[in-house]
Amino acid sequence: MPEHIRIGDIAPRVQYVADGAQNSFVYPFPVFGAGDMDVHVDGLFIAGGYAVSGAGSSEGGLVTFAVPPAAGAKVVLRRRLVMERVTDYQPNGVLRANTLNDELDRQVAALQELREDIAGALRQSPGEVGARLELPMRPARANRLLGFDSLGDVATFSRGEATLSAPFPGGVPRTVEDKLSERLSARDFGAVGDGIADDGAALQAAMNAAAASGKHLQIGEGTYRTTIPLTLPGAAAGLTMRGALLYDGAGGEAALTLGDGGAVRNRTKVYEGLRVLRNALSSWEDERDVGIVIRNQDSGLIEIRQVERFTIGVQTLGVERGFEDSVLHLGRMVDNRYGLDVRTASAGAWNTSVRYHGGHFAMSAATWPDKDRYGIRLSAAPGAYVAHNRHVFDGPAFELQSRDRPIDGIPFLVEVNSRAVIARNIRMEGCDAYVARHTGAAQDHVYEVAWASQGYGVDVDYTATATRVGSVVRAYHQAVAHRDATRTLAEVPNLRAAAIRWNATETGFEKLACLSTNVGGTPTLLQHFAFQALDSYTLTDRGVVLTGGRGLGFVVDARRCKEFALAVDADDPRMIIQCFGAGGTLLSPVDGTMVRASGMSLTYATGPRWWQGNADSNDAGLTRLQVIRLAPQVQSAIIGVARIDVDYEVRSLRLACDPSQSPPVLYGTPELPHGVRELRAELAWDPASIAAGGTAQVNVPCPGARPGDFVQAAFSLSTSGVVFLAQVGAQDVITVTAWNRSAAAIDLAAGTVRVRAVKS
Structure with missing residues (x-):
């Protein structure tokens, strides 16, 4: 292995994008010592917090951070040598190869750094020669353009x-x-933006110039304090704010007004990055203390980043014209009594068809803890237009600090007669249990609550002055699948109390048809499947255990209403739906797909001839709450539960549908006699004269009457002196006895004898 570094043709710089977990980064170029490494993270020089390994190696090494850089951070590693000579050769001394090589290596490394620096500099193309690119002398270039x-x-x-x-x-x-002059800047007119100087006059001059020229005004970075209210006329093309306005003026004023009032329509304006702060917290008593008033916008695009400490944070205002068809992006709306006020000022104005995205409406815990507060208000001046229709709020969040306090903290306050207002994906933290308060004739509002802290119930509060209802809260954090079915058609809240003992072996239930998984014969009609009573039901203290082959269901008229919701309190219920067409004829898969459910798949069971869930409904938040959608050809249906795999207890059943529908629940009719505890019948009777102390009898047919039933009888004419007694003389027959208790014979005229039997 060589004893000195080899300097290859490789750039002395490398860059990475951190992922938040990696703490070691490779540098492929050599360094002579750890101090030669220069580390930058997101453009900032980092002096410590890392270790360099591999110094003195030709292949480079590693820079290892004690804490991994944040995800997305740019990590730059580069070699930066100290420009000094560290060797000195003596006359007639020994010239060692390693010393010479090290010195030459440092020179090459320094030249590589120089080349890297020059690569980013402004320079002449290699194909050009002779250009004069020296800067003129300072006096010659002062206050001039280069x-x-x-x-x-x-x-x-x-x-x-x-x-x-x-x-x-x-x-x-x-x-x-x-x-x-393409885009005007507030600094062009002397605005400072240091948060101390009064920039009000300069800002208003800039706004007037933007309106006079039809230009877009930019307010740059910084805090621009103003002691006067500001107005950007509608003739200006728009406004972009990088900094913030700090209002330090008198109360009872709007800090910033955008657009013209009166009958002027401000079309297609763009307002971006709006930030307006009040230097001192408003008393919340004067509704003229407004952060931003935006007037008469038509198809505008408005972005509000921050408005704080006013009575009304932002007010969208129709003034003799409408505020409509615009899009607002809402940001931080903090410590305002009303974060957003959607308002009209006159009878000829309107405020409608606006889309609002986001918005964080919050309070600090110490901000006026004894005063009511609201996130969004829909309002109108006295005598102004009140139909604020077709507004959509998407994803607003409310933290109003009112929970467990004797004050109101409600996301929406609706004081107008609005319709079709939709608020989606609402977050409520520390608010009241009401998502909205309606004080007028508002209706057809939809409030979708994605989250409410502590899971408390959420509702709409209708005050004494409210003249319309009909709005709905969809609490998506609480049984989403069932919240859209709001009209209860039929309910059996206690199966044990609803049980009907038809005889010694068979049991029925009020409002419900008894179902069998194996109906004998060749049944083809609805009445062949809906039984008054069957055996094998086992009653418990709170309900009934469905044993093998048994089920229970509501029979509904589905000619117009096609969507129902079934709620069941049971251990492991299995939902079933049986479908019938015109004339009550049974429908099967050969007729097409007859039914769909919201939380599970359905399969057709050929034995009982019904569609059943593919699994037990054992999740109270999902599959127990089922919406059923029937095909158009379904005219009536049985919707309920049945025992499929194991026995289980059923305690209550409820069926609901869309609130615009009210289809009949079918039971207790001659065609479908199931579901009733009480039987009635009558018979024309003209008894012969009854001697004193004597009796006369007649047998009244009453299908379903059984020995042990409670029975009564009455006659349609005056029966002074004659008492009518009843008993079940035989199955399906009630024997009526007329007993003359008087001392003389009585001849009753022809009339009608009526009987009533009640099952235990």
């Missing part, structure tokens, strides 16, 4: 004479003043 003359040599130009052109074919020479 450029090139017609020969390509360096020259200076006065600012009034200089012209510029784009370095592309077709570029037209322009004066420097013309080029610089």
Whole structure:
């Protein structure tokens, strides 16, 4: 192995992009000592926190960080030698090869560094010769522009004479003043941006100039303190802010107003990076304390990065014209009583069809802890237009610091008669249990809550002045699959209490059809599958155990309503759906796909002739809450559960559908007599004269009546002196006895005897 470094033709610099985990980085060029390594992370020189190994090796080595650089950081390793000579050869002394080689190696390494530095410098092309590129003397170039003359040599130009052109074919020479005036800067008018000087007059002058010229105004980095309210007229093309406005003026004013009011429509404006802060926290009592007022926008693109410490953070305002069809990107909206106020100022204005993205509406814990606060308000001045329709809020987050306090902290306050307002993916931290408060005739709002801290219930608060309801909260962090089915069609909240003992061996249930997995004969109609009662149901203290071959279900009319939701409280229920067409005829897969579910696949079971879930529903947050969608040809259906693999207990069943539908639940009819505990029948009867103390009897057919049922009888005419008694004389027959308790014979006229049997 050679005793000295070999300097190959390799650049003395290497760059990496860190991944947040890697702490060792290779440098492929040689260094003489660890001190020759120069390390930069994201452009900053790093003096320590790493170790260099491999110094003195021709192949390079490793730089190992004690803490891995952050993901995405740019790591630059380069050789940087100290420019000094470290050897001295003596006359007539020994000239050792290793010493000479080391010295030559250092010279080559230094030349490589020089070449690397020159590569990034402005220089003449190798194909050109003779150009004069020296800088003019300082007095000659002071307060002038540097450029090139017609020969390509360096020259200076006065600012009034200089012209510029784009370095592309077709570029037209322009004066420097013309080029610089393309976009106005607040600094062009004397704004300082140090947070101390009063920049108000300079800022307003810049805004007036932007409006007069129709140019776009830029407010650069820094904090621009102003003691006066500012207005950017609608004639300006737009505004870009890199810094922030600090309002330090009187109360009762809007710190920044964008666009014209009145009947002027401000079309297609672009406002970017808006940041407005109030130097002192507003009292929250004066609604004229507004951070940003944006007036009469039509198809605008507006980005708000930060607004803090006002009564109203941002107000979008229709003033005799509309605020519409615009897009707002919302950022940090902190310590404002109302973060965003969507408002109209007159009867001829409107505020509608606007898309809002994001928005962090938050409070510090110490900010007015005794005062109510709201994230977004939809409002109108007295007598102003109140139909704020078709707004969409996407992904707003609210941290209002009201939970467990005697104050209101509600994300949405709706004081107008708006419709079709949709808020999606809402996050609620430390808010009230209400996502919105409605005080007027608002309806058809949809609030999708993606998260609410501690999982508390979320609702809409309708005040005493609210005249409309009909909005919905979709709590996506709580049983998403079931929240869209809000109309309860039928429910059996306690299967044990709903049990009906038909006889010694058979049991039925109120509102439910008893189902069999193996119906005998050749059944083809709905009534062949919906039984009043069956054996093999085992009752428990709270429900019923479905044993082999048994099921329970609701029978529904599906001619118009095609979507239902089934909720079951059971151990491991298996959902089933049986479909019937016109006339109650059974439908099967040969007729097409009849039904789909929300959380599982369905398969057709040929034995019971129904579709059933491919697995037990044993996840309370997902598969137990099922939405069922029926095909158009399904006219009626049985929706329920059945025992497929193992016995299990069922305790309650509920069926719901879309709130715009109210289809019948079918039970207790002559065609479908299942699901009822009480039986009734009647018979025309003209008993003969009944002697004193005597009786007369008649047998009334009553299908389903069994010995042991509670029975009653009544007659349709006056029966003074005659008592009617009833008993189950035989299966399906109730015997009615008319007993004359008086001391004289009674001849009843012809009438109707009515009977009632109640199952235990």
